Structure formats: structure tokens, C-alpha cells
Amino acid sequence: ETGVTQTPRHLVMGMTNKKSLKCEQHLGHNAMYWYKQSAKKPLELMFVYSLEERVENNSVPSRFSPECPNSSHLFLHLHTLQPEDSALYLCASSQEQPGVLTGELFFGEGSRLTVL
């Protein structure tokens, strides 16, 4: 149990489908993240939310749309994805203090996405 829960754990979707990934953190953290993990590539930061405000969008295609309704929940809405978007999508949270680098990330177990 990591304190960060992701659902679904596995998702198979066609290129025309719309689906969403969900993340919930039970750690009381004030920042949440989406990362993409592809084979043989470093972890890629996609989005960062701090206090429910998006503070980072790492040039992610618009077919990925994040939503952070409150500090405990984070969604990644998926629409018209491509096969190359197949990957493990990891949610993480951290407790950030203004002016102090912390950034210890607590990851969820990930959602394994396959786009057909």
C-alpha cells in the first residue's frame, strides 16, 4: 500500500475511444503528477498540479487532458490516442514547501495502457 491508488490497473482501448485514468492520494500531499513510462525510456513528466492548479505541462499532446478537482484526486482523460501512447502511466504525489526543494515522490502502482 503506497498511499497513492490508481485505477484501472490495466486498460485496453481503441484509437477512437475516450477513457480516463484516476489517481487518489491518501497522504495529505499538496502536489500531484502524471508520469509516462515507456520501455527503454526515462520517466517522462507530463503534468504537475500544486494546490489544484496546473503548474507544469510538459508539451504533452492535447489528446491527454488532466483534471485535478481537489488536492487528493487527479484524472487523466484520454481521447483519440495513438498506439505509441501505449505505456505505463504513473501518478505520484509529494509535499512541497515554498522555496524549499523537497520533491520526494510517492508513486502509485500505475495504469498499464494499451492502445490498439
Add this chain to the structure above:
Amino acid sequence: GQQVMQIPQYQHVQEGEDFTTYCNSSTTLSNIQWYKQRPGGHPVFLIQLVKSGEVKKQKRLTFQFGEAKKNSSLHITATQTTDVGTYFCAAFNAGGTSYGKLTFGQGTILTVHP
């Protein structure tokens, strides 16, 4: 953007042998973190190094941060089969902002043969 190079990409060892992975950056780092990801699992935070030349130990694991804060290493003494997994370094650029804008290395995949 900042790049963090991690070597080797793969390491196969016999149980009981030592293992080291290295992380290098062309720019000065504010701090560096290390994570471990077991096969089929998710990254788990191991440690954070902040000071130049810092050395920290966790049982058989020794973490070092270079004097120039441009490189780091993780050394495992007498590996065990439970050490299997991918080890990632992740770093903040000096002068960067917070909010977890870490740059991850590509990871070193460690396999341990019993």
C-alpha cells in the same frame, strides 16, 4: 533541457557480487534522488542527497554525491536476489523551482543470479 545520464543500462551479477550504478549531468544539480522499481512494480524513493560530497548508507547500499554536484553513484555490497530491479537517479537542476520537476535517468536494470 537538462539531461541526466545513467550507466550502465544493464548489469548482471552473481549473488554476493557488488554492484554500482552511476549518474552524470553536464549541469550542476541542486540535489539528487534515487529510486528503485521492482519488476512489475512502481518506483519507490530510496534517498535524497543534497550536499556536495555527501555520502549516505542504508545497510548494504551506499549513495554518493560528487564534490561538483554533477554526478552521483549507488553502490550495493554483496548483492542479494531481493536487490533485483531498476535503479533510477533523479535530479533537480540548480536554480530550478520546486514542484517535483525532477529529471530522471534512464535507469540501470539489475539482475542477480543465485
